[in-house]
Amino acid sequence: MRFAAAAEIIEADLWQQYNELGGVHGGNPAYMAALSNLDGDMPQYISDNTDDELSHAAFLNAYLISKGEEPVNLDAFRNLPSSQATGAKDIGRLTNLLKLNVDLSWYTRYRSARNPDFGVKFKGPFTIENEPAIPLNDYDTPPGQDQPVPPATPQEARMQAIANTAGFHFAFIEQGGASLYPTLAFKATDPEVLRILVSIGGVEIDHFGLWHDKAGNAVAQPLAGVTDPETGVTFPDLNARNSELDQTNLILPEPCEFISKSLPACSVIRPTLTKNGGAVATIKAFTDDLLFLGQSKAFFGLVNQVAIEADSVRRGF
Numbered sequence: 001m002r003f004a005a006a007a008e009i010i011e012a013d014l015w016q017q018y019n020e021l022g023g024v025h026g027g028n029p030a031y032m033a034a035l036s037n038l039d040g041d042m043p044q045y046i047s048d049n050t051d052d053e054l055s056h057a058a059f060l061n062a063y064l065i066s067k068g069e070e071p072v073n074l075d076a077f078r079n080l081p082s083s084q085a086t087g088a089k090d091i092g093r094l095t096n097l098l099k100l101n102v103d104l105s106w107y108t109r110y111r112s113a114r115n116p117d118f119g120v121k122f123k124g125p126f127t128i129e130n131e132p133a134i135p136l137n138d139y140d141t142p143p144g145q146d147q148p149v150p151p152a153t154p155q156e157a158r159m160q161a162i163a164n165t166a167g168f169h170f171a172f173i174e175q176g177g178a179s180l181y182p183t184l185a186f187k188a189t190d191p192e193v194l195r196i197l198v199s200i201g202g203v204e205i206d207h208f209g210l211w212h213d214k215a216g217n218a219v220a221q222p223l224a225g226v227t228d229p230e231t232g233v234t235f236p237d238l239n240a241r242n243s244e245l246d247q248t249n250l251i252l253p254e255p256c257e258f259i260s261k262s263l264p265a266c267s268v269i270r271p272t273l274t275k276n277g278g279a280v281a282t283i284k285a286f287t288d289d290l291l292f293l294g295q296s297k298a299f300f301g302l303v304n305q306v307a308i309e310a311d312s313v314r315r316g317f
């Protein structure tokens, strides 16, 4: 439960940054317009996802306290810089969204009949490296500019690439939650703890399914083909590849091998083994994402300690 609380505090911090700039009351019109090119409801979904994470974090810490357990407090590590763009509050952050390497392997993984819990490694359909997921400042991406499809100016292309990166990052974060909660639930002995983990975990899966759908719109017509002029990151037309591992509307999980290869394929969340989707794996995935870029040794020490403790829990009878 302490690791779940830590993960939710981290999620809440990143979602709040997205919400300030691109949520339904977001403060950056051009970013909101670029996000809305993925789906007109994007600002509403961003705000709702943010509310969910804040509720998860607050509930889990309150539950820990109610049971006489120590809550998780990461406030000492809210030192990373904010975006300087119109709309962002200038406060210290736990997480970095100003430059990300977004692992897109989930996109292929959920379209494949193979399962990473059987040792299979997946590659993403394209690469997002060193790309911002929120606007950096108003000089780079003016907050009042239009966001036509396709973008007409380098600054419009830059902002669209940033919004597209956010779309894929949303799905990356939430697929992590979709795998994490089952791994934690297996360890629960108390039925009430199991109920909490399964019930919050279900909402993470709901988030992932939503974002999987929206991210695909960045790599389908008419939006596909945007290149960030600063970084060179390109969002290709994945449907032009005529491959089921790329097709953008194949957003529901493909049945895959599960438990034993001698059993029939089953449509399931994957991975769900602790070593692939557990707490330590989650912190590693977030670290590789550059979500913790600039964080202190003390921060990594604390979150890894809580993660190792979580992964070592065994269900008791």
Ligand SMILES: [Fe+2]
Binding pocket: 008, 011, 052, 053, 056, 177, 204
């Ligand atoms: Fe959450």
Ligand SMILES: [Fe+2]
Binding pocket: 011, 053, 173, 174, 177, 203, 204, 207
């Ligand atoms: Fe989430």
